[in-house]
Amino acid sequence: MNPLFNYTLKLADDTLIFGQRLGELCGQGPYLEEDIALTNIALDYLGQSNNFYKYAAQIQDLGKTEDDLAFLRLEKEYLNCQLSELPNGDYANTILKVYFFSVYQKILYQELMKSSDEQLSAIAEKSLKEVKYHYTHTSTWIKMFAGGTEESKIRVKNAVENLWEYTGGMFAETPGEEDLAKLEIVPDGKHIHEVWTKTVTEDFKNFGIEIPESDFMQKGSRTGYHTEYFGFILCELQFMQRTYPNCAW
Secondary structure, three states, X not given: OOHHHHHHHHHHHHHHHHHHHHHOOOOXXXXXXXXXXXXXXXXXXXXXXXXXXXXXXXXXXXXXXXXXXXXXXXXXXXXOOHHHHOOOOOHHHHHHHHHHHHHHHHHHHHHHOOOOOHHHHHHHHHHHHHHHHHHHHHHHHHHHHHOOOHHHHHHHHHHHHHHHHHHHHHHOOOOOHHHHHHOOOOOOHHHHHHHHHHHHHHHHHXXXXXXXXXXXXXXXXXXXXXXXXXXXXXHHHHHHHHHOOOOOO
């Protein structure tokens, strides 16, 4: 398999599954303004995935479209990080999950803009504008949770405990990714992880939140192995295309 295809696909899969999961909250936000904000973030993710899938289809060059890649693959063929699959949970859990991902994306896209691949660089530049808003929005909420009532402090603490072991999966690499990094086509994943850890550590110190002591991380991201939640997402995501093949909107 083409390493560049795999890499582009993992970025597309991340944002597709994150967008699908976050879209479940449309109409269910704690109040109207935040409901709209979360829905807009979900739409940003889906827009990013569309751009990455289009480019992945060009790289693959098998006559497939972005819709084919998004909706008509088997479960084991999706390369998203497992963090994206997890249930939304309560509001603190939802916001923290998007926060972790927005820090990752912000660093990733800043580095990816330097890519020698013009397509990847252009998608990253466009997406970075959106991700900066996601980071500002979620980090503001996490700070309020951590400095709020006893209830909000407990909920954000529980969210950290629920999600932390899945954060390492964002930095798992696809086959051939190291070679792409040496060619300066993609950023070095280890560097992205180091900057992410430093950023989150500094933010958590500012928020008054403790970083978990355990360094245990769930395995399987980027390999086609998924959590028990993924099959349910995929059934809903693929229903229309599989029930009405080749339907046009």
